[in-house]
Amino acid sequence: MDKKKLSPEEKMKHKIQSDAAKKIKAKTEKDDIMFGLGVFGIVGWSIAIPTLMGVAAGAYLDNRFPTGFSWTLTLLFAGILAGCFNAWHWVKEKSGEE
Template sequence: MNQQRRLKQQIENQVKRIKKADRERPNLLSQTAYIGTLGLVMVLPIIGGAYLGHWLDSIMPGYSMCWTLSLLFAGIVVGMFNVYFLIQNK
């Protein structure tokens, strides 16, 4: 009798875990929002770095792309770190 109760309790616990996992499974909308967020945290630093670099190059005498390229590369690095940390925190 004791084994039957224990077996019944184990089965009930497994059913509860399965139902909980089914409720917490991500749906299409949440996955789409997550992918969109990943895209934004990657692209925004790149665009910001390129824009800031272009602005700095425009106020410097003479034409140079030094700031644009440097800050574009820095934006790529920052964007990659943002994506990495966002994935790690999920």
């Protein structure tokens, strides 16, 4: 489209349409980025919290009831597995809503 042959009204109309399209695209991309950051945070915390709880419970059990194996390591892995399951379940649920 040659802008030199357009009337001032047509130039203004083209400019407004272009600006509106840019704003819509920017809003959509911003929402996608914010959703991605939110998912990243939720997944991280849903794994970190059970892992730290497992370590704390394991350290308590190791100090309170000495045994031949480490409760801390056992519950660390249990916390990681529980956290990964929580994260997987949450992501699966959210992706189903989209």
